[in-house]
Amino acid sequence: NHGGGASDGMAGLKVVPDMPLLPETALPAGRPHRALARLANTAKQRGVVKATLTAAAHDVELVAGQTTPMWLYNGQVPGPLIEAFEGDRVEIRFINQLAQPSTIHWHGMPVPPDQDGNPQDAVPAGGERLYQFTLPKGSAGTYWYHPHPHGDTPEQVYRGLAGLFIVRAKDDPLLSFSEQHWVISDLKLDAEAKIPDNTANDWMNGREGQFVLINGQHQPVMNILGRQRIRIWNACSARYLRLAIPGQKLTLVGTDGGLLEKPEIVPEVLLVPGQRVEILLGDGKAQHAELKALIYDRQKMGRVAPEVERTLAKLQFNTGAVPNTPKLLRKISDPGKATALKKVEFSETMSMENGQHTMSFMVNGKIYDMDRVDLISKAGEVEIWQIFNNSHMDHPFHLHGTQFIVLDSELEGKRQNAPYRALHDTVNLRPYETLRIKVVQHDKGLRMFHCHILEHEGQGMMAQVKVI
Ligand code: C2O
Numbered sequence: 141n142h143g144g145g146a147s148d149g150m151a152g153l154k155v156v157p158d159m160p161l162l163p164e165t166a167l168p169a170g171r172p173h174r175a176l177a178r179l180a181n182t183a184k185q186r187g188v189v190k191a192t193l194t195a196a197a198h199d200v201e202l203v204a205g206q207t208t209p210m211w212l213y214n215g216q217v218p219g220p221l222i223e224a225f226e227g228d229r230v231e232i233r234f235i236n237q238l239a240q241p242s243t244i245h246w247h248g249m250p251v252p253p254d255q256d257g258n259p260q261d262a263v264p265a266g267g268e269r270l271y272q273f274t275l276p277k278g279s280a281g282t283y284w285y286h287p288h289p290h291g292d293t294p295e296q297v298y299r300g301l302a303g304l305f306i307v308r309a310k311d312d313p314l315l316s317f318s319e320q321h322w323v324i325s326d327l328k329l330d331a332e333a334k335i336p337d338n339t340a341n342d343w344m345n346g347r348e349g350q351f352v353l354i355n356g357q358h359q360p361v362m363n364i365l366g367r368q369r370i371r372i373w374n375a376c377s378a379r380y381l382r383l384a385i386p387g388q389k390l391t392l393v394g395t396d397g398g399l400l401e402k403p404e405i406v407p408e409v410l411l412v413p414g415q416r417v418e419i420l421l422g423d424g425k426a427q428h429a430e431l432k433a434l435i436y437d438r439q440k441m442g443r444v445a446p447e448v449e450r451t452l453a454k455l456q457f458n459t460g461a462v463p464n465t466p467k468l469l470r471k472i473s474d475p476g477k478a479t480a481l482k483k484v485e486f487s488e489t490m491s492m493e494n495g496q497h498t499m500s501f502m503v504n505g506k507i508y509d510m511d512r513v514d515l516i517s518k519a520g521e522v523e524i525w526q527i528f529n530n531s532h533m534d535h536p537f538h539l540h541g542t543q544f545i546v547l548d549s550e551l552e553g554k555r556q557n558a559p560y561r562a563l564h565d566t567v568n569l570r571p572y573e574t575l576r577i578k579v580v581q582h583d584k585g586l587r588m589f590h591c592h593i594l595e596h597e598g599q600g601m602m603a604q605v606k607v608i
């Protein structure tokens with residue numbers, strides 16, 4: 141009985157036993173990188189972005205001669221890229237052609253709670269709705285969208301539902317750089333090229349597919365012209381990506397919520413599930429390199445081996461324009477003195493029931509309940525959230541509706557200030573680490589916060605704050 145009896149403790153969850161999977165060689169590698177599909181804007185007026193997203197089942201041929209049934213937005217792997225400017229009015233019609241309820245959650249974006257795809261606002265199977273919001277000044281950044289229905293988020297995302305959203309500023313200091321967009325996701329395919337349900341181990345550690353894809357492609361070749369701005373998303377359910385290009389340093393210029401104050405030269409970037417970064421790559425000289433995901437040990441349950449090192453893509457650097465890198469990108473102002481403190485604790489417990497192991501993942505000692513308010517915040521009030529990971533595996537913390545600043549972290553009695561100011565909506569916590577973040581919510585209503593390992597969120601490692 142592989143995975144112990146964990147399935148027993150996961151009442152109501154679909155659990156399949158471990159099964160043979162396709163070898164990694166089954167998906168062709170080495171093809172030229174393909175750009176993301178863009179969602180056409182059908183609005184006639186300037187300053188308005190109008191489009192339709194349809195979630196539906198599609199058969200896709202990923203492995204030659206075999207069909208993989210997937211659930212996709214507008215039939216695209218990954219879902220289409222939506223681009224808008226600060227100040228734009230966005231109107232997205234969502235048509236749910238799935239056989240189950242869904243929502244669209246605008247991960248990281250400051251959209252009103254009733255437009256943010258909360259689990260309470262599910263669009264029924266066969267139903268539709270209009271999401272509308274205006275993008276405020278200062279919201280330029282790299283975001284994404286994905287379903288957020290109660291309990292079914294992991295499955296809807298691992299079957300293919302996730303898309304990208306970029307908000308641009310008219311006075312962007314990096315306007316002279318051409319861009320590339322790399323969405324990293326992983327995909328699990330069984331021996332028949334079908335997407336299997338989660339195993340007990342997937343539910344415990346988070347699901348990782350054997351194929352790591354960039355823009356839906358397996359180990360593509362990326363051509364970088366001169367020096368370019370690269371936006372990178374970690375859209376994996378659970379995979380930690382310690383990104384590096386051996387032989388090169390990375391110039392980090394942005395995080396989830398947009399640009400840093402100034403470029404930071406770093407040897408590698410840890411991109412945890414849900415997070416995004418912007419980096420500048422290339423110096424205008426022709427050369428080859430590789431994009432790697434390095435070994436990372438997230439102290440998983442069940443004693444699973446750490447992430448192995450793997451090559452995600454081959455990089456071909458070419459001659460081309462090398463715009464100057466600005467010394468200053470923008471000012472991220474401190475929101476001011478905090479007048480409220482919130483305490484959040486992530487934990488997991490293992491118990492025995494009828495001789496079977498049962499895992500529970502919790503926030504502040506409780507499993508998510510759609511009808512319970514866990515915390516109350518006041519709109520506009522500056523708060524410190526002290527988040528403690530009382531467990532022996534890493535968990536990425538995510539808060540809806542706003543961007544926050546990390547102040548410091550404490551691990552094994554050592555306190556460390558954040559190395560630079562940056563805007564995040566998702567941050568990692570090492571086992572037994574405490575993070576202090578500064579948060580302001582601007583809109584009244586209900587906001588979720590949760591672990592962004594989707595299997596943990598789906599099992600209830602989520603809570604909600606009511607903003608009054
Ligand atoms: Cu990206 Cu509540 O999620």
Ligand code: CU
Binds near residue numbers: 247248541
């Ligand atoms: Cu979110």
Ligand code: CU
Binds near residue numbers: 534597601
């Ligand atoms: Cu978790």
